[in-house]
Amino acid sequence: MAQVLEFKLPDLGEGLTEAEIVRWLVEVGDVVAIDQPVVEVETAKAMVEVPCPYGGVVTARFGEEGSELPVGAPLLTVAVGATDASSVSPGDDGAAAEEPSGGSGSGSGSGSGNVLVGYGTGAPAARRRRIRPERNIAPAAPAAPAVVSAPSRPAPVAVGEVNGRQGPVAVVSPLVRRLARQHEIDLRGLTGSGPDGLILRADVDSAIRQTGQATEAAARTAAQPATRTAAEPVVAETPTVQVGAAAPATAERIPLRGVRGAVADKLSRSRSEIPDATCWVDADATELMAARAAMNAASGPSGGPKVSVLALLARICTAALARYPELNSTVDTAAREIVRLPGVHLGFAAQTERGLVVPVVRDAHTRNAESIGAEIARLTELARTGKLSPAQLTGGTFTLNNYGVFGVDGSTPIINHPEAAMLGVGRIMPKPWVHHGELAVRQVVQLSLTFDHRVCDGGTAGGFLRYVADCVEQPAVLLRTL
Structure with missing residues (x-):
């Protein structure tokens, strides 16, 4: 059975204590080689590609593009010993073995042990292979009583914050996540229309339209005058036209980081x-x-x-x-x-x-x-x-x-x-x-x-x-x- 190891953000040196995720270089389900760069991060000093010391299948990623992680925080988990997603047991994503970020992998030598202070070993990165989830395929019969075939891998998920704890959100596309952030759409409240509940861009677009319609309805309700009672005299009012009136601008806040x-x-x-x-x-x-x-x-x-x-x-x-x-x-x-x-x-x-x-x-x-x-x-x-x-x-x-x-x-x-x-x-x-x-x-x-x-x-x-x-x-x- 594959062993799932957790790779943490390594010490990047020069007194740096945190880094911003700029771009993920691998997806959940990808097969990675030892010392292959898996994520590009930006520190206060430079842009760095961080290599993973383990070889296997990526089972989870932690942190979205644009978020900051402290040194020592989990980056991803890798199923060591698996050659594809079907080799990973269903519970492996949440049961990663604790391993030092710069240490070796399992006892079988799956880790390089060569991750430098944030910059890897410089070994050439192997071309990664994306394993897509299998659908409508009956599970194969076990070859022997000691071997149990695993179900097909679920759709890739991103990790979100649920009630103060990390939980799965069924969305894989960085574009979808970025679009949701721009329009302040909570992905945890959406039901995906894709395979295995995967949240697609169409789901986010629909939520944006619904939010816009609700905002317009609330604005119309607030703008309507109160209903007059029968006892109130009707007084003719001259409409006031405001030329060039615009909604109050909201100050933009830009984080001082990087x-x-x-x-x-x-x-x-x-x-x-x-x-x-x-x-x-x-x-x-x-x-x-x-x-x-x-x-x-x-x-x-x-x-x-x-x-x-x-x-x-x-x-x-x-x-x-x-x-x-x-x-x-x-x-x-x-x-x-x-x-x-x-x-x-x-x-x-x-x-x-x-x-x-x-x-x-x-x-x-x-x-x-x-x-x-x-x-x-x-x-x-x-x-x-x-x-x-x-x-x-x-x-x-x-x-x-x-x-x-x-x-x-x-x-x-x-x-x-x-x-x-x-x-x-x-x-x-x-x-x-x-x-x-x-x-x-x-x-x-x-x-x-x-x-x-x-x-x-x-x-x-x-x-x-x-x-x-x-x-x-x-x-x-x-x-x-x-």
Whole structure:
């Protein structure tokens, strides 16, 4: 007989305690292989595919797409030793054996034992096979007295909340569940018209129409005037017409969770803990742009990737931090100590569809502009596709924020806690500028530095920013540190 094992949401690392279910990769009744990804979840750090350490038939899933689960909560149950749904006993769904989320499966070696901290083993996923319920087929006669044939598998079900406990809801389609949520339809109160009572989209559409009709009837009843009695005098009333009247709008509530929640928590902590100050300066970036054009022209049509402005600014930052190490530090509030960090792990702000993320270029102080640019391009592509790991989003010591891509000149950025400073870069655009004593049109950029006033005073911050501006105006200054 198959043994049903429960797979719980594993520890995803980096202090993460919960995750949101984005997309289920398997259905109830699917045959899964060891280490096959079964669900895609979103944490405060990244999007992750979670592999299952057991091989067998999926007998139950816990949690709908869009819901949050804490670490250690059940994700799904798997009938280990079953090759199809008919091998699973009817009571197996509710009698799963308790197994650690990262441990091995049964004693027969059905579990991999290799589930990493939320990220699996990287083994190739086997193609899953969907087992559909059999209908109108007589059960086969037992081959031997010790073997009892099981009835065909019931229709797949989703798990719902019934009287405070988990209970089955006969619905399998994510589209049906999403439609019900949007119209606030309780699936537990519907009777499905599909096979084995399965709730179909037509059932939800019918419930939506009935709810709408009931709402309209209630509105008409409320709008009708009260019946006059015979003793009441009839007074002619002039109808009042309201032009442009509309139903009162309902405020939309958006949960602060996932990436948006993590950003909110970090920025709130930064504002509450760090006494920050900002200084800024305008710089003539004409020579920097000319130097970049010369670098890219020298590489030729097939001489490798082009050097970006952001890469040059990042290289300037690493040179400035070598001169002013106070800004490459953090504050240990418990010990009341400033901790000077030995290396520069440069973060850069990247706007994605999931929100603002800050990938980190490791050991940026050991890289040249071309190497930094290549790493920025690689991490940016991972950010856009949602494939950055938590390790690639943490551990930064200084952040470069290019908000000029949004078409703005200046900003007072919030420090990326627990770092001590952030350099902001506005758009580079032609402006009137006094050059060699004469008015000229030059490429001008505004640079702003927000710094933790506990690690240094204005003199140090001003010296750092002035050095950055000098390198922008005269890139040859960098030759002293290359």
